[in-house]
Amino acid sequence: MINLKYKQFVAFITFCFLISCKQEKRDLSKIEGKQIQIDSTLKAVDSISAFVQPFKSRINQVLDSTLAYAPSSLLLDDGTRNTSMGNLMADIILTEVAPLFKSKTGKEIDFAVLNRGGIRSIISAGNVSARNAYEVMPFENYISIVELDGTATRELITFLITATRSHPIAGMQIIMGKNGGLESVTINGKPFDENRNYFVATSDYLVQGGPSIGFFNHIVSTADTGYLVRNAIIDHLKKIDTLKATTDNRFIQLK
DSSP: OHHHHHHHHHHHHHHHHHHHHOOOOOOOOOOOOOOOOOSTTSOOOHHHHHHHHHHHHHHHHHHHSEEEEESSOBOSSSOSSOOHHHHHHHHHHHHHHHHHHHHHHSOOOOEEEOOGGGOOOOBOSEEEEHHHHHHHOOSOOEEEEEEEOHHHHHHHHHHHHHOSSOOOEESEEEEEOTTSSEEEEEETTEEOOTTSOEEEEEEHHHHHHGGGTSSOSOOSEEEEEEEEHHHHHHHHHHHOSBOOOOOOSSEEEOO
16 A cells, blocks of 8 residues: 555656646747947956957967068059059969969969959058968958860950959960950960860859859869968968069050
């Protein structure tokens, strides 16, 4: 009898426990919030500022250390079809990634092309630091290598000569006639050959944008390098002493 009562008691306690653990279904009725302005009116927390300061100082030291020197400012508006800043960027992409691509694939990169809008700052005359590289390329864009057939390469050339902005190129020369038509194209010093494929160094942003951006409508293959454009800039600055990029005849229109 006692054993039966004990079992009944245990069953009752277990039932009550299960009932108490049952979650009541609740529906969200409203959400409230307020906008907090992030400006000078916010007071810094001394303990947090003290904790962050050593890291901040070290980052600033690295970013502001001089890597190279620019005797004159590199601009984005000092030329019609090519600019000193654009030429520098395209040259950096081509020269820095070409050895990596060659070591992995045994193939040569034929030329490089970037978009003018992706270059976010000029480089002023004077000392050049890693901070300048972040200002020029604040985005996490990587260098990609696309393989284009002759037809797609011609489409790219047509896009470049009809564009309203001067998109940077390296490793190729485009000459337009007086009337704006295409006069000639050479790639690596050789006449453009529509019967062969070309390997082009560019930004993954242009590759991912596809036909909607206009650069690459038809791609044979793509190779991701895992190499940030910004890191290529910094690596290049570390190798040289003086930046000497200027406007030249890589992309011109006859007068």
